[in-house]
Amino acid sequence: MKPSLVWPCLVLLLASAIHHAAMAQSLTYAQQLVVLEQANQAFEQASANPEPEAAQHQYQQAITGYEQLIAAGVQNARLYYNLGNAYFRRNDLGRAITQYRLGLRLEPGNRQLQANLSYARSRRLDQIEMNTQRSVFRQLFFWQHDLSLQAQWTLALLGYLLAWGCAFARLRWRRPALGWGLVGTACFCLVFATSSLMTHAQHTGQHAGVILSDEVVVRKGNGESYAPQLPQPLHAGTEFTVLEERAPWLAIQLDNGPRGWLRHESAALW
Numbered sequence: 001m002k003p004s005l006v007w008p009c010l011v012l013l014l015a016s017a018i019h020h021a022a023m024a025q026s027l028t029y030a031q032q033l034v035v036l037e038q039a040n041q042a043f044e045q046a047s048a049n050p051e052p053e054a055a056q057h058q059y060q061q062a063i064t065g066y067e068q069l070i071a072a073g074v075q076n077a078r079l080y081y082n083l084g085n086a087y088f089r090r091n092d093l094g095r096a097i098t099q100y101r102l103g104l105r106l107e108p109g110n111r112q113l114q115a116n117l118s119y120a121r122s123r124r125l126d127q128i129e130m131n132t133q134r135s136v137f138r139q140l141f142f143w144q145h146d147l148s149l150q151a152q153w154t155l156a157l158l159g160y161l162l163a164w165g166c167a168f169a170r171l172r173w174r175r176p177a178l179g180w181g182l183v184g185t186a187c188f189c190l191v192f193a194t195s196s197l198m199t200h201a202q203h204t205g206q207h208a209g210v211i212l213s214d215e216v217v218v219r220k221g222n223g224e225s226y227a228p229q230l231p232q233p234l235h236a237g238t239e240f241t242v243l244e245e246r247a248p249w250l251a252i253q254l255d256n257g258p259r260g261w262l263r264h265e266s267a268a269l270w
Contacts (some may be wrong), residue, residue: 028074039065041088055089062086078108079230080214081116088120091215094212094235096120098268101208105270108148124237130255152196159189209252211235220247220258229260241270 027035039062048057066083080103086098104110141148147155162185170178215233219226227245248264 008124019232021026021081027069031070032069032074035065035068039063039069040082043082043089046089051200057091059086063090075106077103077113079103080106081110084113084120087115092212093120093123094268095260097210097237097239098270101210102270105147113119115270120237125235126238128238128254128256148197149196152192152199156196157190159192160186163189207269209240209242211238211240211267213266216262216266218252218258218262220260222246222251222261226261230258234262240267 005240022090042058042061042065046062049058063083063086066079066086069079070083080099084096084099087099097117097120100113100120103113107113107153126163153165166178166182166185170182192212210236215234216235218229220229238254240252240254242250242260243253245264249261249265250264250269251259251261253259
């Protein structure tokens with residue numbers, strides 16, 4: 001970095017930190033507890049309300065409270081779980097799946113989030129099977145869906161330290177078991193280091209998304225004049241990977257391989 005750019009960059013970083021701190025302090029802890037209690041009460045009242053229209057209004061009150069907490073900087077898996085449940089009760093599969101996915105980013109091994117996400121996916125109109133290559137990849141790196149990025153880095157560091165410990169011990173005692181221990185711990189370190197890098201790339205590189213609109217036509221190009229790419233429109237809750245953004249269009253790829261373009265406002269990204 002050039003010396004002339006250091007101070008502007010530091011100023012930008014400081015401004016960003018102040019902005020996020022201000023957001024987190026927009027509600028005091030006591031106020032956060034009040035908003036959470038009111039949102040939880042609205043959800044419970046809606047669940048017990050025999051009148052569908054009134055219940056939907058109460059679910060919306062719960063959603064407003066949970067989203068107010070998130071906007072104030074509160075980040076935890078339970079909050080996203082509650083928000084996803086409220087959206088699900090409002091029959092908004094796209095936003096429910098979005099919240100469950102965001103919660104799992106914070107806590108990948110959360111069984112409640114995983115179960116509710118699976119159930120929400122089962123209610124989608126479009127049941128798209130994952131292609132063989134991605135399916136094999138998920139099976140090989142199955143722990144990526146149960147461990148956070150921090151946990152994966154910790155295991156990689158543990159393997160690294162154990163490998164060096166085995167190496168020094170083998171130099172001193174020359175026992176075959178220590179050689180096998182060195183190989184095993186080195187492989188352990190390599191596996192989790194690779195997994196950590198892949199998880200980090202997924203979080204910071206390509207975006208994932210889900211369709212929010214009831215029905216979306218995926219086109220062959222970024223314009224309404226292009227012909228449909230798929231025989232049928234896609235529906236709310238269908239997930240995809242973002243390949244490119246050309247406002248107001250997104251180039252997407254589905255789990256089973258097909259690519260196409262859809263309008264940005266019809267989907268949510270994370």
